[in-house]
Amino acid sequence: MRAVLQRVTRAQVSVDGKVVGRCGPGLMILVCAMAGDAEAEAARLAAKIAKMRIFKDDQGKMNLSIRDVGGAALVISQFTLAADLRGNRPGFSTAAPPETGKRLYESFAAALAAEGIPVETGIFGADxxxxxxNDGPVTIWIDTATL
Structure with missing residues (x-):
C-alpha cells in the first residue's frame, strides 16, 4: 500500500458540498491499495503510521507520534498514488481493483483506529x-513495499 501523510492543524473532505469527514490536529492520510496487497499491508501501514515520530516535542523536534499528541486522522482513498508516469498520460494499472481497493482502504482505517487513533474517512470512489x-509543512510518502 502507498500513503501520503500530511501533518495538519485541521482537514476535511466533502462530497457534493456536504462534509463527510474531518479532523483537527493530526494527519490527513491519502491511501492507495496496490495490486497484490492484502490486509497484512494495511495493518503494517497503520502500525507504522501510528508510531511515526513526526510531531514536535517541547524542544520543537519531531519526536512525538500521533498517539503521543492525541491527534486524529482523516483517511482518504487516492488511487492516483499508483500512477505510472512513463508517458505523458498517467496509467493506474498497478492499483488494486476497486473492490479490493475499497476493502483494503476500510481495513487500513479500521487498523489505524485499533491503534488508538480517532479516524474519519472520505467515501471510497467518490469525487x-x-x-x-498543512502544519510545518510536513508531508511524507510511504510505500509498504519499502518498509
Whole structure:
C-alpha cells in the first residue's frame, strides 16, 4: 500500500458540498491499495503510521507520534498514488481493483483506529473535495513495499 501523510492543524473532505469527514490536529492520510496487497499491508501501514515520530516535542523536534499528541486522522482513498508516469498520460494499472481497493482502504482505517487513533474517512470512489491546513509543512510518502 502507498500513503501520503500530511501533518495538519485541521482537514476535511466533502462530497457534493456536504462534509463527510474531518479532523483537527493530526494527519490527513491519502491511501492507495496496490495490486497484490492484502490486509497484512494495511495493518503494517497503520502500525507504522501510528508510531511515526513526526510531531514536535517541547524542544520543537519531531519526536512525538500521533498517539503521543492525541491527534486524529482523516483517511482518504487516492488511487492516483499508483500512477505510472512513463508517458505523458498517467496509467493506474498497478492499483488494486476497486473492490479490493475499497476493502483494503476500510481495513487500513479500521487498523489505524485499533491503534488508538480517532479516524474519519472520505467515501471510497467518490469525487471528493479535500481541504487542509498543512502544519510545518510536513508531508511524507510511504510505500509498504519499502518498509
Amino acid at each position: 471528493m473535495a479535500v481541504e487542509l491546513v
